[in-house]
Amino acid sequence: MPILPVVLWTDALIFLLLGAAIALGFYAARREPLRAPWRQIRKRPVAMAAMVVLLAYIGIGLIDSVHFKRRLPATEAGQTAQYSPEVVSLLDVVTDRLRKNVERTYSAPLATHAYAKETVEMPDGTQARIFPRLRYGGAHLADPEKEWPQDLLFTAVQGGLLGLVAALGLNALFLFVLSRRRHTRGGTMVREILAGKTDTAWRATLGTLSLLVIWAGLCASLSFKYHLLGTDKVGQDVFYLSLKAIRTGLVIGTVTTLVMLPFAVLLGIAAGYFRGWVDDVIQYVYTTLSSVPGVLLIAAAVLILQVYMDRNADAFTSVTQRADVRLLFLCIILGVTGWIGLCRLLRGETLKLREMDYVQAATALGVGSWRIIIRHILPNVMHIVLISVVLDFSGLVLAEAVLSYVGIGVDPAMISWGNMINSARMEMAREPVVWWSLVSAFVFMFGLVLSANLFSDTVRDALDPRLRGR
Amino acid sequence: MIGYLIRRILYAVPILIGVNLLTFVLFFVVNTPDNMARMHLGMKRVNQEAIDKWKAEHGYDRPLLFNPAAEGSGKFTKTIFFDKSVKLFVFDFGPADDGREIGVDIQQRMWPSLAIAIPALVVGLLINITAAMLVAFFRATYIDFWGVILAVAMMSISSLFYIIGGQFVFSKMLRLVPISGYGDGLSALKFVILPVLIGLVAGIGGGLRWYRTIFLEEIGKEYVRTARAKGLSELRVLFGHVLRNALIPILTGVVVVIPLLFLGSLLTESFFGIPGLGSYTIDAINSQDFAIVRAMVFLGSVLYIIGLILTDISYTLVDPRVRLS
Numbered sequence: 001m002p003i004l005p006v007v008l009w010t011d012a013l014i015f016l017l018l019g020a021a022i023a024l025g026f027y028a029a030r031r032e033p034l035r036a037p038w039r040q041i042r043k044r045p046v047a048m049a050a051m052v053v054l055l056a057y058i059g060i061g062l063i064d065s066v067h068f069k070r071r072l073p074a075t076e077a078g079q080t081a082q083y084s085p086e087v088v089s090l091l092d093v094v095t096d097r098l099r100k101n102v103e104r105t106y107s108a109p110l111a112t113h114a115y116a117k118e119t120v121e122m123p124d125g126t127q128a129r130i131f132p133r134l135r136y137g138g139a140h141l142a143d144p145e146k147e148w149p150q151d152l153l154f155t156a157v158q159g160g161l162l163g164l165v166a167a168l169g170l171n172a173l174f175l176f177v178l179s180r181r182r183h184t185r186g187g188t189m190v191r192e193i194l195a196g197k198t199d200t201a202w203r204a205t206l207g208t209l210s211l212l213v214i215w216a217g218l219c220a221s222l223s224f225k226y227h228l229l230g231t232d233k234v235g236q237d238v239f240y241l242s243l244k245a246i247r248t249g250l251v252i253g254t255v256t257t258l259v260m261l262p263f264a265v266l267l268g269i270a271a272g273y274f275r276g277w278v279d280d281v282i283q284y285v286y287t288t289l290s291s292v293p294g295v296l297l298i299a300a301a302v303l304i305l306q307v308y309m310d311r312n313a314d315a316f317t318s319v320t321q322r323a324d325v326r327l328l329f330l331c332i333i334l335g336v337t338g339w340i341g342l343c344r345l346l347r348g349e350t351l352k353l354r355e356m357d358y359v360q361a362a363t364a365l366g367v368g369s370w371r372i373i374i375r376h377i378l379p380n381v382m383h384i385v386l387i388s389v390v391l392d393f394s395g396l397v398l399a400e401a402v403l404s405y406v407g408i409g410v411d412p413a414m415i416s417w418g419n420m421i422n423s424a425r426m427e428m429a430r431e432p433v434v435w436w437s438l439v440s441a442f443v444f445m446f447g448l449v450l451s452a453n454l455f456s457d458t459v460r461d462a463l464d465p466r467l468r469g470r
Numbered sequence: 471m472i473g474y475l476i477r478r479i480l481y482a483v484p485i486l487i488g489v490n491l492l493t494f495v496l497f498f499v500v501n502t503p504d505n506m507a508r509m510h511l512g513m514k515r516v517n518q519e520a521i522d523k524w525k526a527e528h529g530y531d532r533p534l535l536f537n538p539a540a541e542g543s544g545k546f547t548k549t550i551f552f553d554k555s556v557k558l559f560v561f562d563f564g565p566a567d568d569g570r571e572i573g574v575d576i577q578q579r580m581w582p583s584l585a586i587a588i589p590a591l592v593v594g595l596l597i598n599i600t601a602a603m604l605v606a607f608f609r610a611t612y613i614d615f616w617g618v619i620l621a622v623a624m625m626s627i628s629s630l631f632y633i634i635g636g637q638f639v640f641s642k643m644l645r646l647v648p649i650s651g652y653g654d655g656l657s658a659l660k661f662v663i664l665p666v667l668i669g670l671v672a673g674i675g676g677g678l679r680w681y682r683t684i685f686l687e688e689i690g691k692e693y694v695r696t697a698r699a700k701g702l703s704e705l706r707v708l709f710g711h712v713l714r715n716a717l718i719p720i721l722t723g724v725v726v727v728i729p730l731l732f733l734g735s736l737l738t739e740s741f742f743g744i745p746g747l748g749s750y751t752i753d754a755i756n757s758q759d760f761a762i763v764r765a766m767v768f769l770g771s772v773l774y775i776i777g778l779i780l781t782d783i784s785y786t787l788v789d790p791r792v793r794l795s
């Protein structure tokens with residue numbers, strides 16, 4: 001085998017979550033009460049557009065979660081296989097050029113020359129202060145001053161056209177499948193979609209998808225020849241960093257929920273159902289935890305992990321693993337501070353549900369407590385759980401940036417939007433301003449959080465029985 | 471009512487003990503005094519003597535929870551837990567690891583924190599509620615739809631962006647206010663304006679959406695229909711009936727945070743170099759001064775519990791149906 005798969009802790013949890021989501025999808029698809037909210041979501045153009053963007057982010061995050069080590073070329077015959085210590089992901093392979101084309105220091109987006117003047121030895125032996133050419137950005141141009149605008153336009157149009165072709169292909173595929181399923185002719189289907197008369201908001205969905213694909217083609221083609229979003233202090237490509245940071249944001253947003261969910265659901269329902277001393281103990285635990293200011297609890301926990309890691313430095317074989325453990329730990333700590341709200345909600349709802357006739361009937365028939373909880377209570381509080389999962393997501397992504405800024409977030413070696421902002425915050429004081437790493441981090445984060453917020457609003461409206469029919 | 475309050479305060483005692491035990495376990499059991507000494511003295515070439523000396527100087531040379539060597543009640547009082555944690559209950563915070571009195575520092579630093587937090591809260595409430603009323607007045611129109619979309623977009627922007635962007639535009643480009651710092655008396659005003667303004671802008675998205683939901687919930691109720699049927703104008707309905715009834719859920723959210731205003735905002739204060747309690751905490755985290763962090767955790771939980779009690783009291787003030795017993 002030329003590669004050795006590496007499964008990091010967060011990778012395992014992400015794929016577990018993916019599996020759970022797919023299983024939930026199959027389960028819901030066969031049950032009418034669960035299909036109804038989905039139909040309502042599909043009708044909303046805003047929600048569908050947000051979902052497409054969200055899926056794009058998730059796709060990149062998933063590609064970035066497949067980690068492996070490359071095998072080193074054998075130095076002598078008959079040697080056992082040696083693997084490179086560097087853990088790379090599938091995304092690293094796809095964006096190999098971006099990752100390896102490291103400049104010396106800052107360069108502006110799409111630039112061919114460095115950001116600052118340097119003393120360079122000229123071919124004739126004299127020294128001069130000039131803006132040196134970049135090693136990789138626009139290196140194919142012989143005379144950048146003349147060719148640059150033309151080449152830029154050409155590359156952009158080329159990429160855009162490529163994206164357009166791909167988008168048209170995708171649209172055609174969708175149209176074919178849709179018209180087959182509806183037993184209508186393709187032409188009628190196109191007219192209905194363009195007029196926005198379909199039940200599902202296909203116009204918004206396909207429109208967003210097409211724009212996204214064209215945009216991706218444009219970015220890909222430009223980023224092959226230039227540094228699309230410039231380079232940072234140590235010369236790394238900012239576009240590459242922004243893409244890599246997507247996974248960190250997604251992990252924080254989803255794994256945290258996965259970690260806290262069992263506690264919140266189990267304790268919340270148990271407190272509401274059993275009442276008495278169980279309720280007292282659980283209420284005491286969560287009141288105590290919620291009285292400690294969240295940031296301080298996180299700070300304390302991360303400081304302690306830091307001390308622990310410094311003492312057991314040899315337990316972590318690579319930087320990636322070390323960063324991964326810290327990320328997981330951060331998720332757990334965010335989960336510990338985050339489960340209280342959901343737990344409280346579930347307790348209140350269970351208190352109401354346990355007085356319902358069907359629960360009373362089940363109790364009278366001698367059904368055991370846990371069976372009642374699983375068969376009668378749990379399905380009836382599931383909408384609360386789902387709503388809080390989607391609502392929490394965007395808050396967690398934003399929290400990561402703030403925590404990393406404060407110095408209690410993810411490992412400094414981990415690529416995340418928070419770390420990008422943190423390392424770039426002094427650059428605003430430079431002349432001329434180095435704005436690109438900050439702006440890229442903010443824009444990428446904004447895209448994810450905005451689409452998550454818009455989507456979760458619709459999910460809440462669709463799932464909450466109190467809001468239904470408004 | 472008095473009996474209820476006394477009971478609530480007594481309930482707070484086990485919770486505070488829990489908080490104390492939790493922070494104690496977090497700070498001392500996982501990270502022993504020996505480790506702390508090593509960290510403060512530098513990791514390299516520290517012999518046991520130096521560690522013991524540091525521990526004795528800072529009062530960490532006793533057993534953690536139980537002292538079998540001591541006499542009588544000293545078995546429990548001559549321990550680090552009693553020394554460092556139980557004294558917090560009488561607000562005796564003791565010295566920080568660098569020797570300064572934490573209690574004195576807190577008293578000095580809470581004023582700058584309040585100077586930013588109080589205007590931000592009061593003005594923010596006014597703006598958010600007014601904006602939410604407007605959107606609720608125009609509900610189910612394009613103004614409502616785009617208002618909500620704008621609010622969602624604004625709350626999707628990281629608060630770091632508002633701070634960094636605000637500093638860049640107002641301090642660096644327009645040079646209207648200083649970038650960071652703080653002054654005494656009235657001269658503090660020019661340092662306070664920008665953080666407050668940024669706090670308002672950053673909070674308006676979430677606030678507008680939250681209050682809009684509350685207002686819409688109230689608008690759907692029967693008494694609103696009655697008021698309209700009486701022939702009251704929509705504005706009278708909104709301000710006379712809906713706003714007054716919506717005060718109950720609004721109070722729940724607001725009163726609980728009032729005591730916490732003392733702690734200030736970690737982010738804003740450290741960005742603007744304001745010597746408040748927020749930047750105090752951040753500095754303590756960065757220099758790993760556990761004594762300060764512990765004191766702030768305790769203070770935070772006390773203030774939170776005070777906030778919960780205040781919320782209950784304020785209910786009786788705005789809602790005549792609620793009687794505390």
